[in-house]
Amino acid sequence: MTGIITIVVLVLAVITALQLMRVFELSTKARKQVEYEVTDRDNNYQGWLMLLFGIAMIVSLFWMLYAWLPVTLPKPSSEHGVEIDSLFKISMWVIIAMFLLVQPVLFYFAWRYRGAKDRKAAYYEHNNRLELIWTIVPAIILAVLIIYGMTTWSNVMSPKNEKEPIVVEVYAQQFKWIIRYAGEDNKLGYANVRLIKDANVVGVDTLDLLSADDKVTSEIHLPVGRPVLFRFRSQDVIHSAYMPHFRAQMNCVPGMTTQFQFTPSVTTADIRQDANVQAKVARINALRTEKGLESYAYDYLLLCNKVCGSGHFNMQMNIVVESEEEYAKWLAEQKTIAETL
Amino acid sequence: MADHAQEHAHDSAHAEGHDHDEHPVDNFWTKYVFSTDHKMIAKQFLITGMFMGLIGVFMSMLFRLQLAWPGESFPILETFLGKWAPDGVLDPNMYLALVTIHGTIMVFFVLTAGLSGTFSNLLIPLQIGARDMASGFLNMISYWLFAASSVVMLSSLFVETGPASGGWTVYPPLSALPQAMPGSGAGMTLWLVSMTLFVGGSLIGSLNYIVTVINLRTKGMTMTRLPLTIWAFLVTAILGVLSFPVLLSAALLLIFDRSMGTSFYLSDIMVAGELLSNQGGSPILYEHLFWFLGHPEVYIILLPALGITSEVIATNSRKPIFGYRAMIGSILAIAFLSFIVWGHHMFITGMNPFLGSVFTFTTLLIAIPSAVKAFNYITTLWKGNIQFTPAMLFSIALVSTFVAGGLTGIILGDSALDINVHDTYFVVAHFHIVMGLSAIFGMFAGVYHWFPKMYGRMMNKTMGYLHFWISFVTAYGVFFPMHFTGLAGLPRRYYSSAEFPIFDELHDINVIITFFAIGGGIAQLIFIFNFFYSMWRGPKAPQNPWRSNTLEWTAPVEHMHGNWPGAIPEVQRWPYDYSKPGYEEDFVPQNVPIKEGEHAH
Ligand code: HEM
Ligand SMILES: [Cu+2]
Ligand SMILES: [Cu+2]
Numbered sequence: 001m002t003g004i005i006t007i008v009v010l011v012l013a014v015i016t017a018l019q020l021m022r023v024f025e026l027s028t029k030a031r032k033q034v035e036y037e038v039t040d041r042d043n044n045y046q047g048w049l050m051l052l053f054g055i056a057m058i059v060s061l062f063w064m065l066y067a068w069l070p071v072t073l074p075k076p077s078s079e080h081g082v083e084i085d086s087l088f089k090i091s092m093w094v095i096i097a098m099f100l101l102v103q104p105v106l107f108y109f110a111w112r113y114r115g116a117k118d119r120k121a122a123y124y125e126h127n128n129r130l131e132l133i134w135t136i137v138p139a140i141i142l143a144v145l146i147i148y149g150m151t152t153w154s155n156v157m158s159p160k161n162e163k164e165p166i167v168v169e170v171y172a173q174q175f176k177w178i179i180r181y182a183g184e185d186n187k188l189g190y191a192n193v194r195l196i197k198d199a200n201v202v203g204v205d206t207l208d209l210l211s212a213d214d215k216v217t218s219e220i221h222l223p224v225g226r227p228v229l230f231r232f233r234s235q236d237v238i239h240s241a242y243m244p245h246f247r248a249q250m251n252c253v254p255g256m257t258t259q260f261q262f263t264p265s266v267t268t269a270d271i272r273q274d275a276n277v278q279a280k281v282a283r284i285n286a287l288r289t290e291k292g293l294e295s296y297a298y299d300y301l302l303l304c305n306k307v308c309g310s311g312h313f314n315m316q317m318n319i320v321v322e323s324e325e326e327y328a329k330w331l332a333e334q335k336t337i338a339e340t341l
Numbered sequence: 342m343a344d345h346a347q348e349h350a351h352d353s354a355h356a357e358g359h360d361h362d363e364h365p366v367d368n369f370w371t372k373y374v375f376s377t378d379h380k381m382i383a384k385q386f387l388i389t390g391m392f393m394g395l396i397g398v399f400m401s402m403l404f405r406l407q408l409a410w411p412g413e414s415f416p417i418l419e420t421f422l423g424k425w426a427p428d429g430v431l432d433p434n435m436y437l438a439l440v441t442i443h444g445t446i447m448v449f450f451v452l453t454a455g456l457s458g459t460f461s462n463l464l465i466p467l468q469i470g471a472r473d474m475a476s477g478f479l480n481m482i483s484y485w486l487f488a489a490s491s492v493v494m495l496s497s498l499f500v501e502t503g504p505a506s507g508g509w510t511v512y513p514p515l516s517a518l519p520q521a522m523p524g525s526g527a528g529m530t531l532w533l534v535s536m537t538l539f540v541g542g543s544l545i546g547s548l549n550y551i552v553t554v555i556n557l558r559t560k561g562m563t564m565t566r567l568p569l570t571i572w573a574f575l576v577t578a579i580l581g582v583l584s585f586p587v588l589l590s591a592a593l594l595l596i597f598d599r600s601m602g603t604s605f606y607l608s609d610i611m612v613a614g615e616l617l618s619n620q621g622g623s624p625i626l627y628e629h630l631f632w633f634l635g636h637p638e639v640y641i642i643l644l645p646a647l648g649i650t651s652e653v654i655a656t657n658s659r660k661p662i663f664g665y666r667a668m669i670g671s672i673l674a675i676a677f678l679s680f681i682v683w684g685h686h687m688f689i690t691g692m693n694p695f696l697g698s699v700f701t702f703t704t705l706l707i708a709i710p711s712a713v714k715a716f717n718y719i720t721t722l723w724k725g726n727i728q729f730t731p732a733m734l735f736s737i738a739l740v741s742t743f744v745a746g747g748l749t750g751i752i753l754g755d756s757a758l759d760i761n762v763h764d765t766y767f768v769v770a771h772f773h774i775v776m777g778l779s780a781i782f783g784m785f786a787g788v789y790h791w792f793p794k795m796y797g798r799m800m801n802k803t804m805g806y807l808h809f810w811i812s813f814v815t816a817y818g819v820f821f822p823m824h825f826t827g828l829a830g831l832p833r834r835y836y837s838s839a840e841f842p843i844f845d846e847l848h849d850i851n852v853i854i855t856f857f858a859i860g861g862g863i864a865q866l867i868f869i870f871n872f873f874y875s876m877w878r879g880p881k882a883p884q885n886p887w888r889s890n891t892l893e894w895t896a897p898v899e900h901m902h903g904n905w906p907g908a909i910p911e912v913q914r915w916p917y918d919y920s921k922p923g924y925e926e927d928f929v930p931q932n933v934p935i936k937e938g939e940h941a942h
Contacts, residue, residue: 036799036802047727072829083757084761091758106722106740113724114727116726121725122723125661142709153757193616236613238514249761250689254610255609255620296842301841301843303830305764
């Protein structure tokens with residue numbers, strides 16, 4: 001039924017459009033106009049529309065920045081995250097400045113030089129000086145960004161350790177995460193998917209002495225201020241461990257181990273006190289009450305950020321950052337592999 | 342027929358007269374279906390590309406509904422998707438399938454074949470002064486391989502387990518293992534078959550373009566007198582020839598892994614409770630191979646659009662393109678660099694951090710020639726006498742999106758920053774603006790500009806204006822806000838953001854995006870209507886409607902084999918003598934001899 005109605009509506013729409021076109025054609029014919037020719041009037045209209053568009057675009061950019069910057073991620077909760085964010089801010093300023101320089105000029109020129117019958121364009125084919133300038137100026141700006149970016153990158157990827165990092169394995173499978181702590185010796189025992197059996201869900205080699213004190217958990221707890229070395233594995237397809245609040249992400253690739261290290265710098269309890277975060281949570285809870293959903297308290301998250309199948313959109317785990325003591329207490333409650341297997 | 346084209350091609354260099362009455366009369370099949378005439382093949386590419394484009398855009402409208410109102414019921418979804426949207430609620434697997442096929446169609450079928458296939462075919466012979474492509478027969482094969490691959494791709498929509506769903510990049514193991522998701526079954530096989538055909542067609546086409554540009558230029562058409570369109574098509578074809586075979590090998594190895602038990606990409610996998618025997622392969626190998634094509638592919642899409650824009654902007658500013666040689670130089674620089682930046686898609690795959698630095702360096706380098714191009718376009722407008730044809734409007738829009746999207750590339754190309762925005766909606770915003778919108782706008786500019794050359798009739802200007810403004814506004818309306826959802830940490834390829842309370846705030850933005858998406862999608866019907874209406878009923882085109890300099894406008898409006906009835910015009914000057922002092926008219930076609938005392942470019 002809907003099918004028939006849709007077809008009828010479509011047919012009617014096409015017929016209407018055709019009729020409108022007839023009327024339109026006759027009227028242009030009456031005015032002895034060649035429809036496709038661009039008249040001065042057209043140029044005027046379109047030129048003004050271009051200018052208007054340019055202005056509207058800039059205004060809406062500022063409106064979006066005003067309205068939507070608050071929904072973006074709050075301040076970073078890791079040490080390197082601060083560095084990444086300052087690089088990000090500087091790059092962002094540069095590109096916004098370039099945007100505000102180039103777009104207005106484009107639309108201004110479009111308006112300013114809108115055509116008219118009695119005008120003639122300048123014959124201006126090149127200017128080596130100008131071209132050199134706009135090759136070199138972007139090159140310099142980019143050189144600065146590249147150097148700054150590379151330094152940040154190498155600081156992030158090859159951090160210098162004052163304290164020994166805690167080793168934590170993040171194990172991905174369709175569609176959940178499993179965590180393994182390295183235990184007393186801070187060394188993960190050997191593991192491979194071939195060894196998965198019953199309760200041994202991440203395939204730990206129980207014969208490997210290093211594995212006896214490992215602890216498999218279903219939560220991530222991290223002590224504040226201690227570097228954490230994450231080692232990532234995957235059981236089936238590629239996943240990506242994305243921890244946006246820490247500005248951290250690394251793919252989990254079957255058949256190999258990847259790693260990423262960072263130092264959490266703000267506890268969960270503290271970030272909940274942050275003014276921006278509180279405002280955010282208040283806004284979110286207002287929306288949730290409206291829909292009759294349970295209220296929400298802010299948490300750090302681990303999410304999957306590489307498409308991995310139908311459950312990709314809901315592959316999440318909370319991350320709790322707490323004091324050294326709370327962390328030690330929580331970890332002590334977890335069972336070792338020796339105890340569970 | 343093929344011989345005929347060749348014969349014309351041969352004498353084109355001598356530009357001598359030719360008697361055309363000897364042609365066998367075309368019947369329907371040789372004229373419209375198995376044509377070897379480049380103008381007809383161009384139209385075939387265009388219509389097929391437009392058809393695929395409608396499907397691709399329609400898919401995006403469907404999945405945008407889900408993204409704005411996750412889990413809500415839309416009867417239209419059930420109408421079109423049947424069992425994949427029980428009670429009108431989209432199935433998560435089907436969501437991924439729609440996104441995947443949307444991406445594949447837009448990137449390969451619309452903006453590679455539809456754009457470069459159409460305009461390389463139409464313009465290369467006409468603008469360089471050749472009677473046809475070097476091989477009309479191969480040209481026909483190229484189209485038919487593309488048509489076959491389109492049919493296979495569309496047929497995958499109807500298989501029991503659904504079409505390929507692992508994203509348009511189809512990373513293994515997800516795409517290699519039918520146990521991992523239903524779309525990796527028969528749908529994925531068809532995807533691979535389709536892409537194999539596609540690559541075949543694209544290679545044959547590209548080789549033909551290259552040979553034609555190099556060998557069949559008319560007398561006087563030196564490389565530095567080529568219109569920038571031709572430079573763009575030539576370099577695009579070279580990129581294609583060098584990179585598509587790598588995609589083909591990636592796909593072949595994937596086929597082997599899928600059906601012959603090899604382990605190129607697979608190692609240590611347990612999926613759906615089953616331990617696989619594969620060992621020693623690496624999915625990262627696939628990523629390297631894929632992106633070795635994937636990045637140049639971005640420029641395969643973009644360069645033709647930039648070439649078209651150069652031509653349209655110069656013509657309608659009534660001014661020479663500013664910095665012609667710099668434009669060629671930047672096309673070449675971009676092309677070269679595009680082969681050494683693929684790693685920026687893989688910063689967080691666990692690659693050596695040093696490599697990450699190298700790829701950051703090369704990636705940000707590309708910004709320089711890109712900036713040069715943008716500035717040169719803008720300077721071309723300066724002191725122009727701008728004629729706002731619909732084509733011109735789309736070209737200006739292209740410059741705007743190219744700048745807007747290129748700038749966010751500076752963020753994504755920086756490995757340190759990519760850590761946190763990789764695979765979020767920030768990326769979706771970036772590539773849609775810089776590649777999707779720019780290329781689509783370039784394609785529209787090309788259609789509006791060369792429609793008279795293709796169909797001998799004019800498109801309706803007023804409808805063109807309407808189409809342009811709605812498209813331009815909605816395009817930014819869709820993709821600009823996505824930057825913000827990305828910066829809020831929303832990953833792409835998420836069926837729903839409702840599982841994370843932290844994303845609840847993004848609901849309004851998602852609704853706005855969806856409204857713009859639906860509005861923009863529907864507005865394309867104006868274009869479709871205009872296109873077909875004008876094809877049959879538009880006013881007859883004059884010889885040179887835009888008063889342009891390039892050779893195609895010296896060919897008669899009525900199409901004929903061999904393009905020019907008599908001798909091929911000889912080229913006397915570069916193509917950008919607009920508003921040249923000393924001439925009455927504000928344009929001087931390429932075949933007009935240099936006057937005594939005139940300074941040639
Ligand atoms: C009406 C216009 C369009 C809309 C509303 C639209 C919307 C979208 C959205 C929302 C996604 C991401 C979905 C997700 O990651 O979950 C997407 C993916 C994509 N789109 Fe578009 N798009 C449009 C036009 C285009 C164009 C012109 C291109 C040409 C390049 C394009 C190419 C892609 C690609 C390559 C992907 C990635 C697919 C993937 O993740 O595998 N789209 N589109
Ligand atoms: Cu996942
Ligand atoms: Cu790339």
